[in-house]
Amino acid sequence: xxxxxxxxxxxxxxxxxxxxxxxxxAPIGAIVWLSLFDSDIIAIxxxxxxxRSYQSMFASGNFIASFRLSLVVAVGATVISLALGTLASIAxxxxxxxxxxxxxxxxxxxxxxxGIVLGLAIYxxxxxxxxxxxxxxxxxxxxxxxxxxxxxxxxTIRFTSAGLTTIDKNLEDAAMTLGAPPLxxxxxxxxxxxxxxxxxxxxFAFLTSYNALEMSLFLVGPxxxxxxxxxxxxxxxxxxxxxxxxxxxxxxxxxxxxxxxxRLVGAERxxxxxxxx
Amino acid sequence: xxxxxxxxxxxxxxxxPTCIVLLFSFVFPLALIARYSVNEFVPGELMRxxxxxxxxxxxxxxxxxxxxxxxxxxISLASSFVAVLVGIPTAFALRRFSPRWRSVLITLLLFxxxxxxxxxxxxxxxxxxxxxxxxxxxxxxxxxxxxxxFLRTAPALIVAMASSLLPYIVISIDSVLQSVPRELEExxxxxxxxxxxxxxxxxxxLILPGIVTGFVLSFILSMDAYATPLxxxxxAIRMMSPMIYVQVSELQNWPFASAISIVLVVTxxxxxxxITMAATQKKWR
Amino acid sequence: MPSLSVRSVTKEFGAAAAVRDVSFDAGEGxxxxxxxxxxxxxxxxxxxxxxxxxPDVGTIEIAGNDVTALPPYRRSASLxxxxxxxxxxxxxxxxxxxxxxxxxxxxxxxxxxxxxILDLVGMRELEGRYxxxxxxGQQQRVALARSLVVQPxxxxxxxxxxxxxxxxxxxxxxxxxxxxxxxKITTVFVTHDQEEALAMSDRVIVxxxxxxxxxxxxTELFNRPRTEFVARFIGSANVLTGTWRxxxxxxxxxxxxxxxxxxxxxxxxxxxxxxxxxxxxxxMSAALSAQDAGxxxxxxxxxxxxxxxxxxxxxxxxLDSGDEIQAHVAADESxxxxxxxxxxxxxxxxxHTIPVIPDS
Numbered sequence: 001x002x003x004x005x006x007x008x009x010x011x012x013x014x015x016x017x018x019x020x021x022x023x024x025x026a027p028i029g030a031i032v033w034l035s036l037f038d039s040d041i042i043a044i045x046x047x048x049x050x051x052r053s054y055q056s057m058f059a060s061g062n063f064i065a066s067f068r069l070s071l072v073v074a075v076g077a078t079v080i081s082l083a084l085g086t087l088a089s090i091a092x093x094x095x096x097x098x099x100x101x102x103x104x105x106x107x108x109x110x111x112x113x114x115g116i117v118l119g120l121a122i123y124x125x126x127x128x129x130x131x132x133x134x135x136x137x138x139x140x141x142x143x144x145x146x147x148x149x150x151x152x153x154x155x156t157i158r159f160t161s162a163g164l165t166t167i168d169k170n171l172e173d174a175a176m177t178l179g180a181p182p183l184x185x186x187x188x189x190x191x192x193x194x195x196x197x198x199x200x201x202x203x204f205a206f207l208t209s210y211n212a213l214e215m216s217l218f219l220v221g222p223x224x225x226x227x228x229x230x231x232x233x234x235x236x237x238x239x240x241x242x243x244x245x246x247x248x249x250x251x252x253x254x255x256x257x258x259x260x261x262x263r264l265v266g267a268e269r270x271x272x273x274x275x276x277x
Numbered sequence: 278x279x280x281x282x283x284x285x286x287x288x289x290x291x292x293x294p295t296c297i298v299l300l301f302s303f304v305f306p307l308a309l310i311a312r313y314s315v316n317e318f319v320p321g322e323l324m325r326x327x328x329x330x331x332x333x334x335x336x337x338x339x340x341x342x343x344x345x346x347x348x349x350x351x352i353s354l355a356s357s358f359v360a361v362l363v364g365i366p367t368a369f370a371l372r373r374f375s376p377r378w379r380s381v382l383i384t385l386l387l388f389x390x391x392x393x394x395x396x397x398x399x400x401x402x403x404x405x406x407x408x409x410x411x412x413x414x415x416x417x418x419x420x421x422x423x424x425x426x427f428l429r430t431a432p433a434l435i436v437a438m439a440s441s442l443l444p445y446i447v448i449s450i451d452s453v454l455q456s457v458p459r460e461l462e463e464x465x466x467x468x469x470x471x472x473x474x475x476x477x478x479x480x481x482x483l484i485l486p487g488i489v490t491g492f493v494l495s496f497i498l499s500m501d502a503y504a505t506p507l508x509x510x511x512x513a514i515r516m517m518s519p520m521i522y523v524q525v526s527e528l529q530n531w532p533f534a535s536a537i538s539i540v541l542v543v544t545x546x547x548x549x550x551x552i553t554m555a556a557t558q559k560k561w562r
Numbered sequence: 563m564p565s566l567s568v569r570s571v572t573k574e575f576g577a578a579a580a581v582r583d584v585s586f587d588a589g590e591g592x593x594x595x596x597x598x599x600x601x602x603x604x605x606x607x608x609x610x611x612x613x614x615x616x617p618d619v620g621t622i623e624i625a626g627n628d629v630t631a632l633p634p635y636r637r638s639a640s641l642x643x644x645x646x647x648x649x650x651x652x653x654x655x656x657x658x659x660x661x662x663x664x665x666x667x668x669x670x671x672x673x674x675x676x677x678x679i680l681d682l683v684g685m686r687e688l689e690g691r692y693x694x695x696x697x698x699g700q701q702q703r704v705a706l707a708r709s710l711v712v713q714p715x716x717x718x719x720x721x722x723x724x725x726x727x728x729x730x731x732x733x734x735x736x737x738x739x740x741x742x743x744x745x746k747i748t749t750v751f752v753t754h755d756q757e758e759a760l761a762m763s764d765r766v767i768v769x770x771x772x773x774x775x776x777x778x779x780x781t782e783l784f785n786r787p788r789t790e791f792v793a794r795f796i797g798s799a800n801v802l803t804g805t806w807r808x809x810x811x812x813x814x815x816x817x818x819x820x821x822x823x824x825x826x827x828x829x830x831x832x833x834x835x836x837x838x839x840x841x842x843x844x845x846m847s848a849a850l851s852a853q854d855a856g857x858x859x860x861x862x863x864x865x866x867x868x869x870x871x872x873x874x875x876x877x878x879x880x881l882d883s884g885d886e887i888q889a890h891v892a893a894d895e896s897x898x899x900x901x902x903x904x905x906x907x908x909x910x911x912x913x914h915t916i917p918v919i920p921d922s
Binding site: 025026029096116118124231235250 | 285287288298302303305310364367369386389393394395396399403409440447472473501508521526534546
């Protein structure tokens, strides 16, 4: 503020802001710090630092398996969710039909339901449907992917809609007057212009699915487990540096995703603020 | 209908696949558990068809569950409140930075949101543990003689929850703050209002919608929280989401779990609605 | 004792000095304009007087008190912002009442004061409306009322009329000036519009690049601009440079410009003079009588351009000596024969030659 006056008020707000950032980032910092401990147990202060917990992380039984499942489910859910979401946002943004606004809100509804409740509901539903038609649905990878699709759809729709609305319709009209039928217009004009938001949507959907805990709890069948679930169990019962290492890998993935997202979309836009630069 | 209009109308069909998926994986499942919440639970038989309010009654009359409900509401309100209290000054502090630094700081703010809640909760466990970072720090400085019990206390849980909620609040207030021109503050000061009066009479009324939005969002997120209450609150502080899981995984009581779920969703919506209404009534000075 | 004293105020932003050693006074009831192009430091100066900026060097005195160190809410100066800055969540009445509330003025006293000031600006019936329901002109009146009701020692206005359309601006100019004279309130008015400044002010301070170029009455500013910049900024001017010899300015091209008595520069020095187009006369016939030639500054010229302006023709000519001169030729019903390329004689009285300081 061009006031040029330093007062107690400014000091206080700065102090609180520092505190806020500390509270927000301390747990992440703690985990990363823990992962570098050169010991088998969590003892503070640590005897030394090393990357040994990362090595033992690979050795621990279900890490590789859970990593693989989380990855497969996330990729599957992202692909489906992106395809469905893109189509849906074209319908909402460019389509003019009665109830398009209501539909847009309905599509965002899954965000309002607690993950546990949604997971439970889907589990019970699939169980019953499976029992009725004689195939086991609940507890299969398909059911897991489907549940994650529901989880990620609001985000893919939100990102792709945002990207679509910023495209000047005149560009599409220009293409059409130059002889391109709708499908080709989409492919040559709309799609490339949407690329940034499509990638952002994919990254965000992937991360949401990869991070999902409550949605997966009910739907993992015997022998299946995802990374967040493993983390939860290990932290509850057997919290050692290799768990921290596993968690740090999660943190790293999130960091990469964040960098990609901010490059593409701009920090504040992700959660609905105004882009300031 | 003109060609254009028909085309625009037809585009609506593109939403059909999404609608189908949501119908079968969202709407129907939720409807189902709503239905099951009034079923009868018979241990051993999974569930018996009925239309009984017994599950809801049990939730609201049983001592244990009354406490769980109250705890969930209490912790959620407290965490949201703490987050707002800390978040408002933070949003104001952000204003002082140039756009470039602001972007960096906001990105830093968003980072925790992309990290799994479990990991963040694990971090708090590492900090709050009896042999954790905080205790080691206190002991080393001889501020206490014995490790302090942080885990499984309400304050610790509130802090851990608030840390997850802060980004939402700060962003919510920040985006509203951006739309308040500096000149309004200056005009107030030139008319004789010292900074705190300018804040109270001019800025606060204008950012109130942002505060309310942030608070309501935080409240709902807290009510729905699973990993953090589980790891930090443990057996001492029990909240509804973990409870739902227990009812299904250990007791196979689907009807009761469904009932708790419905109560959770409805309560979140009702309380959010009340808060929003109350806030838009008052403070308009 | 002047109502406002600005003494040697300097304010730097980084390497650039936005305001450099600015000093002026404003007497009680005086209407002073700060005039200049954007970036000249006029708004910065105003904000320093208001207390929103602290000067690096210099002092501000309001009604005899040194207020340099005081924050804006403890000064007796009121500022009307360019885009009014009305509080959107308060009604007109509440906006106007704000300053009185901050000073804890009792309701019994505040009520009549608010009522009177709203009457004065003609906004009484709309006192229950919100800013977004008002037109630009109405918002401006409310902003004015809000600043006046606290009875400040100095009223500061930051380009308050620039957001209004031309017609409304003219009306508001008159209203504002009448209001100010009625209330006898010392006013500092920032504008980039020289017409506005000349029309409204008792005194105009022309600023450029952070410094004051000239501080004078409107007539003095127009007839006796001190520098090349002022001469060009206020109205328009023909500027000619040359060397002073024998009391006349000789341009490189050989034109000899006569000037009234003592205004001539020292022999041999470089100099600059200006003459307003309004004072340059154009004679259709190729020559003047010898008697006239002796009295006036005379030169032969070729018409390069003639542009009709309603009450006059703007005539751009090139002299034989190579310099360019503009003149305003009165337009009456008979079209003067301003044919491009034709030769004419231009002349002007030596008393209309103004010596000016060249811009660096």
